[in-house]
Amino acid sequence: MTFGLWWWRRPDLLPPPLRDERPLIVIDAGHGGVDGGTQGFGVLEKDIALSTAVRTARELRQRGLRATLTRTTDIAITLEDRARMVNNLGAAALVSVHFNFTTASSLVRGVETFISDPKELSAQRAVANQLGVPSDDPAVGAASTALADAIRTAVCTQARTADRGTRNRPDLAVTRRTHCPAVLVECAYLSNPDDAARAATPAWQASLAQGITNGLMQWSHSLPFAPTGHRIPAR
Numbered sequence: 673m674t675f676g677l678w679w680w681r682r683p684d685l686l687p688p689p690l691r692d693e694r695p696l697i698v699i700d701a702g703h704g705g706v707d708g709g710t711q712g713f714g715v716l717e718k719d720i721a722l723s724t725a726v727r728t729a730r731e732l733r734q735r736g737l738r739a740t741l742t743r744t745t746d747i748a749i750t751l752e753d754r755a756r757m758v759n760n761l762g763a764a765a766l767v768s769v770h771f772n773f774t775t776a777s778s779l780v781r782g783v784e785t786f787i788s789d790p791k792e793l794s795a796q797r798a799v800a801n802q803l804g805v806p807s808d809d810p811a812v813g814a815a816s817t818a819l820a821d822a823i824r825t826a827v828c829t830q831a832r833t834a835d836r837g838t839r840n841r842p843d844l845a846v847t848r849r850t851h852c853p854a855v856l857v858e859c860a861y862l863s864n865p866d867d868a869a870r871a872a873t874p875a876w877q878a879s880l881a882q883g884i885t886n887g888l889m890q891w892s893h894s895l896p897f898a899p900t901g902h903r904i905p906a907r
């Protein structure tokens with residue numbers, strides 16, 4: 673009996689694998705390699721950014737979303753290369769994971785989100801032009817704000833931390849150069865002893881990952897983006 677094995681020599685006759693049409697979420701672990709980011713109380717930003725980002729991507733996949741990471745190991749990647757990666761993948765959203773530091777006061781703590789909204793571009797025109805801004809689409813800016821608010825609120829609920837709001841930073845390369853809604857999350861302050869201590873624990877990183885995922889899911893349900901598209905249609 674050999675007729676059943678025809679496909680073994682003719683793989684071109686097999687049905688094509690199903691294309692994954694689900695929107696792709698890119699999780700970016702800030703810093704890496706020679707760039708350690710900030711540090712406080714013995715906690716190094718690049719390390720906990722990576723472990724939190726990896727947990728977030730895993731959480732997203734477990735909940736049925738498609739997710740990938742800009743880095744999975746301790747390597748340096750330029751901000752331009754991170755943004756290029758996101759654009760080339762046609763991502764639906766980018767979440768960049770960071771941890772904060774301030775010399776102002778060790779009492780400052782909590783989560784903060786940053787976006788780059790081109791609606792404030794006129795004031796930042798000079799800076800933006802220097803960065804070679806690819807997109808002035810106001811719908812992407814509005815969607816980034818909605819995503820930032822959803823993530824921040826969900827992280828505050830899940831990880832029980834202080835809400836420090838969303839800020840517009842048109843000069844932030846990783847969020848400004850991406851064509852899709854993009855948010856940078858400063859999860860906690862490594863200059864605050866309590867924030868730094870719990871940021872280093874797997875349990876709290878898991879809470880952050882769950883919070884970011886909750887925010888992303890809530891946001892994705894509220895927006896009509898095309899399954900494969902990387903742009904929010906103007907409304």
Ligand SMILES: [Zn+2]
Binds near residue numbers: 703709717770771
């Ligand atoms: Zn950082």
